[in-house]
Amino acid sequence: MDGGTSFTSVCINTAIYLPWLVSQCLKNGVNFRRGVVKHIADATLLHHSGEKADLVVNCTGLFSLFMEGVQDKNMYPARGQIVLVRNDPGIMATTSGTDDGDDEAVYIMHRAAGGGCILGGCLQADKWDSAVDPNLAVRIMKRAIALTPGLVSEGKGIEALDVIRHGVGLRPMRKGGIRTEREVVKGPDGNAIKVVHSIGHGGYGYQTSWGCAAAVAKLVDESVAEKARL
Numbered sequence: 580m581d582g583g584t585s586f587t588s589v590c591i592n593t594a595i596y597l598p599w600l601v602s603q604c605l606k607n608g609v610n611f612r613r614g615v616v617k618h619i620a621d622a623t624l625l626h627h628s629g630e631k632a633d634l635v636v637n638c639t640g641l642f643s644l645f646m647e648g649v650q651d652k653n654m655y656p657a658r659g660q661i662v663l664v665r666n667d668p669g670i671m672a673t674t675s676g677t678d679d680g681d682d683e684a685v686y687i688m689h690r691a692a693g694g695g696c697i698l699g700g701c702l703q704a705d706k707w708d709s710a711v712d713p714n715l716a717v718r719i720m721k722r723a724i725a726l727t728p729g730l731v732s733e734g735k736g737i738e739a740l741d742v743i744r745h746g747v748g749l750r751p752m753r754k755g756g757i758r759t760e761r762e763v764v765k766g767p768d769g770n771a772i773k774v775v776h777s778i779g780h781g782g783y784g785y786q787t788s789w790g791c792a793a794a795v796a797k798l799v800d801e802s803v804a805e806k807a808r809l
């Protein structure tokens with residue numbers, strides 16, 4: 580290793596953070612409706628008032644590659660795999676690369692409030708496989724112990740890791756970066772639908788979420804104001 584740095588940062592336990600966000604929305608009067616949308620136009624029919632929605636915010640992640648009316652061909656998956664363990668090395672750590680290939684990584688993140696410790700990982704572009712790769716899991720655990728030996732008692736190996744579960748996720752990547760923009764889409768009935776896209780957040784959707792949400796709110800306000808002037 581040529582060099583390193585240490586700093587204080589924020590680590591989000593998403594299992595706690597996401598329900599908190601839902602509770603904030605409920606507190607502020609948001610109406611939740613669950614539904615599966617085939618064409619972006621279908622979303623206009625989900626408004627809680629029973630009226631057709633004036634505008635749709637598209638935040639369907641990777642499904643924007645397939646959704647009728649969107650089909651953004653710049654979207655692609657980047658597969659990630661992690662091991663969640665009960666062990667706590669006392670520090671969080673990562674390196675800028677590994678000796679196991681360009682698409683493999685090492686990071687150790689201990690989540691607040693008993694959320695366990697995440698050992699990662701990888702970033703495998705265009706891989707859709709949602710099954711755990713056991714060989715990769717072994718490499719992840721070995722790299723984590725090599726970087727933070729405090730994960731296990733001295734002299735112990737991966738057998739000393741207390742595994743809670745293995746996980747695989749597909750990051751919603753996008754060639755050209757995050758797409759935050761307005762578009763008018765033609766529905767199957769020929770009617771125009773106002774859409775604001777917020778897709779392609781890749782491996783940084785939490786980090787960018789507050790900024791992206793502010794940008795989306797601005798675009799929605801602009802679109803609604805235009806309608807009011809008509």
Ligand SMILES: Cc1cc2nc3c(=O)[nH]c(=O)nc-3n(C[C@H](O)[C@H](O)[C@H](O)COP(=O)(O)OP(=O)(O)OC[C@H]3O[C@@H](n4cnc5c(N)ncnc54)[C@H](O)[C@@H]3O)c2cc1C
Nearest residue numbers: 614615616639640642659748749780781782783784785786
């Ligand atoms: C291993 C791994 C590690 C990561 N680490 C980090 C990190 O350290 N920091 C960070 O900021 N980010 C990280 N990310 C990335 C982060 O998880 C994503 O960027 C984020 O979840 C993207 O959010 P999103 O809302 O845009 O898309 P998604 O989370 O994919 O949400 C899309 C939603 O749309 C819904 N949907 C899709 N299609 C339809 C349809 N047809 N009808 C109705 N609903 C539909 C889905 O059900 C889903 O709820 C990581 C991801 C992985 C896999």
